Amino acid sequence: MAMSVAAVGHLSRSASRAVARAANGFHLLRIEGYSETEMVLPGQRISSEDFTVGDYSWRVDCYPNGRDTSTKSNAMSVYLQLTDQAHRVLRARYKFSLLDRAGNAGYELPAETASFTSVSSMYNYQYRSPVLGAVDEQGPGCGHDEFIGREELERRREDLIRDDRIVLRCDVGVTQIEGSRLAADELSDEEEDEQFVAPGYGYGPPRQRRLRRRTDDDEYVKWCLTEEPRRSRGYQVRPRGFGHPNWY
Template sequence: MSSVSADVEWLGSTIVVDTSSGHHLLTIHGYSRTKGLPAGEYVMSRPFSLGGHRWRICYYPNGENSEFSGYISVSLILDEDGAAAVKAQWDICFAGEEEAEQVSSLASRPVHEFTSENEWFCNNLATKEELESSGHLRNDSFTVRCDIVVVQGCRAVDFVSVPPCDLGWHLGELLETGKGADVVFKVGGETVAAHRCVLAARSLVFSAELFGPMKEGNAASVRVEDMEADVFKMLLRFAYTGSLPEMGKEDEGVTCQHLLVAADRYDMERLKLICEERLCEYIDVGSAATILALAEQHHCEGLKKACFSFLSPPAILRAVMATKGFQHLIWSCPSIVVELMAMSCPH
């Protein structure tokens, strides 16, 4: 028997699912006043955009129906009349310690088909007893986090896999090592080496300070007044990498206040908005007046609205007025106090 030899060519490809994702924080102020709603009745959030689509969250303080009357229930709806079906994964949890687990578990969630005519429920977010005995409920308020992954479609690719951009990692290493640094900042008793071109590209203020008419001498050494060294280092880290290091929950609120001031000072708008978003989670009786003053002084409209929303119940406003922070607010932002008083007066 004769044998035939042949060249065998192995071919292959990969199917990739394209997605876009994000999360939305919904805060319920005045939880105790919502408990009187019957089972099946809900309060709807304002619309928000994620993954190229508009959504709303419905909050059911006594469950979606009588079967779940002992639970806090929520649902997610697609707020687009007549829109084509949208395929998405979603999950919801209380904002805080479970968020890392929430993000990692999203991949295992089923893909639901959303239309303007249906909604998908999380019927048993927590029992009312569990919520009321947990640390999530503070000053009669709690916040939930809704993560959404929109499945946009599938495509075939070959075996050449292009990794994500690692520019931020390499620039972060450049900052850490100080290799090629050509400017030194003196801040809070420390010296920090950096690269003028990187900073000038990221901030018009740095550009003017290091290259423009504002520069002093050869700009090889710059003194930074009225800022802590750790805050300035975080500002530089964001300028180089576009991200912030992990912060402990006990320090994050105060650190974000200082970082917001620094971001405004150096005209780094995205960093400023990140600080605004995080500070919305730290508004309570003890901090509301201080955060409101900060929002007013640095033109943070979103953060200001969040403070006003928190202060809208008269009992909470009275509690905040008794704090030292409110005395500072009266002195530093009297116009805001006038707005608060107008809000509290019956029409």
């Protein structure tokens, strides 16, 4: 049963919106002197600088001799870490690939989707993330324990290794949800068809005008269903008869 304005005396109505958008990006980690990485300990990582995708901070970890600290692996491990300072859990898509001489994906694994828990980024006094991480500093990231075998990489050296360096690409995709106010309006039965006299402020006699008739509920709902908030010279445009700016 609908409530009458006369019975309530004051009616408030408002609308908000949530917009989901895809945010995508990638990061390249170039490892030079690849042949020397055979001396890196199992479980020891080579890390990228932190980078941003979708307003979130990320880091790529590469384990040349595997992530397992108990034994030396014949495969390279690669992981993606969420390094936001604020503790959060985030779902994201990721894909790792090795680039060939032309900059294309010469070797890649299928994209995957996983949940990431943020781990504090480790900085040194120069505010740069450490390139070579200590054993057991792995973090709760997601990736591949066996990304590519060393023998496979050597077999494809002509395509994937150039001047003793490899380039690892990590693609990241997240969904961002942004909220905003669509419209706000207050309706009072005392304001309907009310007349008032505005002062002249020294520029002539007082001026008289009638308050705009406010839209009814059906008109308000229809506007919220169809209109897009927009700005004009820094001011928020609102439908005729709405009492407040719909800032967003």
